[in-house]
Amino acid sequence: MPVHASLLILKPSLATTFLRSSLSSALVPFPLIRLRPFPNPRNLSSLSSAASSPTHSLVSSSGDNVGGGRSGAISPPPIEDSVQKIDVNPPRGTRDFPPEDMRLRNWLFNHFREVSRSFGFEEVDFPVLESEALFIRKAGEEIRDQLYCFEDRGNRRVALRPELTPSLARLVIQKGKSVSLPLKWFAVGQCWRYERMTRGRRREHYQWNMDIIGVPEVMAEAELISSIVTFFKRVGITASDVGFKVSSRKVLQEVLRCYSIPENLFGKVCVIIDKMEKIPIDEITKELKSLGMSEEAIKDLLQVLSIKSLTKLEEILGAAGEAVADLKQLFSLAEKFGYSEWIQFDASVVRGLAYYTGIVFEGFDREGKLRAICGGGRYDRLLSTFGGDDVPACGFGFGDAVIIELLKEKGLLPELSLQVENIVCALDHYLQGAAAAVATRLREKGQSVDLVLESKPLKWVFKRAARTNAQRLILVGNSEWQRGMVSVKILSSGEQYEIKLDELE
Template sequence: MSVASSLHHFLRPRLFHSQNLFAAFPHSPQLFILPCRCRIPRPGASASSTTATTTSNEAQLPVCDDDEATMAASERSPIDVNPPRGTRDFPPEDMRLRNWLFDNFREISRVLSFEEVDFPVLESEALFIRKAGEEITQQLYNFEDKGGRRVVLRPEITPSLARLVIKQGKSVSLPLKWFTIGQCWRYERMTRGRRREHYQWNMDIIGISKIRAEAELIHAIVLLFERLGIKSSDVGIKVSSRKVLERVLQLHSMPEKLFAEVCVIVDKLGKVTREEIEKDLISAGVSTQAVQGIVEVLSLKSLSKIEEFLGSEEEAVADLKKLFSLAEHYGYSQWINFDASVVRGLAYYNGIVFEAFDREGKLRAICGGGRYDRLLSTFGYDDIPACGFGFGDAVILELLKEKDLLPDVLRHVDDIVLPLDEELAGPASKIASSLRKEGRSVDIIEDKRLKWVFKHAEKINAKRLILVGNTEWQRGMVIVKNLASREELQVKIDEVASLS
């Protein structure tokens, strides 16, 4: 059998078009380029070294690797250009809006005298694994790195803050007033304003046990809303204290270890039915009588009612009355209202808690926080009084869109430099360089017609067009056109930067 005949026999069941190939060249001894990836057995290789069982005659023939061919085809196929589900791209127009929002976060933090800090997005898994049935522990993006360490993409920022406070130790003096804007990741069901990754503005006060700290944080939130054009008729802030629920459990002689888990269950109120809440509480070990007491308290919407229930000497009542008094002095009392059902879903809160909500009820909580004096002891260190809040970027943007308060954040460029001849590219670069050293934003354009340049200038809101022409350049001049007034001047090269 000839080589061509043998190849024809071998490839016929594997390659659909091989019959046409050999029909065209039935007796040709020439080398064929085969439409597959092949492995040629080494001379003298045994049959056992091949991946397929062959006869002695076939052992010297190419063996096609179908898996490699499939892989090669897959590598050539177009990839899905969408980001992973629940995540976002930020093209320039979205990035400008994000920067605008972050600038507002930073400005509010500045006027309240907070310092900016940052932490790695990748953290130790142990920092976020807590008991008490927190939903967040089921939503972690966690994995083992190449060094065998268990790590996680942080789902929230407060534990990272606590870690840094512990690390800094006595090298920093209390109180600390820190803020950060960081990315968080949670693998959760997506709804309006809820994604699997988001950016979060956190403000935290470490080392102050008085209610002044909570009052300051709520003041920051209100100042941001006002700065963004949001009114108290649009948004409210629900305030309560976990000490209220803690006291209810004490009155019913329930063990202290149940408290954190009860808070996590109760936080689901509004997401699941009251019957489901009661069933989960009983499953957790809460007595039927205590369940009824919890449900009764959660229905209370005024501070006076809580005072009647617990008594005016109760610590939770005193804390809340102090907060509402401070709110009057700050001038934001119309923004806040008492709501005993607010407990927050994270286990480490232990005092006053609060949530901002849209009054129409169309969105999830805009932001939330509270006191967490006992967080550091969960990591094996001495506790320090602390409170803070997290404010996500996604929900507030949805609210601003709903209220038609999103700004038109346009691109702005100071100067466009246009050489009118190819040989003037160098001089144009020199002018652009001198302007940039003065802090002006400059775009150099080449090989474009003036009509296109003017349209481009309008699109990027350029202030000036600087034309570099041969005649003017030889006289040490350029043409500067004010794009707003349409005024056109010939200006000395060294005076371009100083000309407004």
């Protein structure tokens, strides 16, 4: 930090003293600083001559007389501008994580990680900041309005990631043949999306992703749904609380093929159909017409999308198509995995993201109070979107905000308080170094220690121990320390004893 800039953080009286001593010793010619923007460096030379004159009053770079009288008799600058308080709330749609919320976040993320590892997945991560083109190429120009994007100092268009899958695709392409398939990767990362906020939807959130790269069979989707069900069971959610709507993008493709709808409209149709539960059916019809679809095609499409039975779908599309075959296999595997009661067929589920190519699924709360809890599916052609070779792949995204709302709704959020194993306190000020040695010994043994850093009465120490849920209170007193011992109190039972420092575990 330049020395004239560092004065801004000094108290006015300290700044004045520092200026006076510096000017009188003629080490560095300083401008006298008012609490305003820094003076132009070009004025320093003229200021130097002014400062060296015994009779000249000091003048600021703006020409104002800010000092006067005898040489060195510098009065502190007046504080002309009151400090305006900042808004203490985080930006709209974002969150702070004070300790109590951080404990809950860690609890949730630990479940994400433990489930992923129990299924043999490895953790990866990516930059929060990515090339803007990475997301626009994958999701289309319509996503630009939802991006937190800007031009950096190198004139590159960059964006905060709205999701993790494009970054995953980029990393897979980058690794190329240096990794052997299949890849089973997971990530827990922060995402940003500028959009209207509702319950369980924020502009900033964390997302748990699990992806399988290199497996073309439906077994991969079955494994992913099983992992989510395993997570739900771990946190107390049952099949009566949550279900999965399952369908296939191939259902929609087969219907559109019957009416010779161009392949390039497929993604746009999916985006419209994905709004079915959010806007009236008349609006859906209107938007489909705007794509050039005939009334007959729209009528038949909406009829198929209303099907909730796989048997009924098979009657319409036949058993030979890939869509029906894939779905029948998934439901068969669900029985083997043991989660048949969790899943149901719903042809209207298409997922709005254009890159899905096969089976898609969404987790929902059965009471219908919340938006989708999670969602995913197969995306076999995503890598070619970024210039890579296509590799079969599937995965899901699971946000932190909706599951927290659901756990609150069900009364399943745990009460997580700060917990330390030991609180260590010196009974005299001169024994604080000894207390530090005791704390260090215990920490080296892997125990958590809250060391009392000031001289505090025992009443305060006991209150602190209660707040931190400490298991033991270790007191370092004069007579005990001289004998190489400390006092230990087990706070749950009240048992108290002395022990040699060497035997303290």
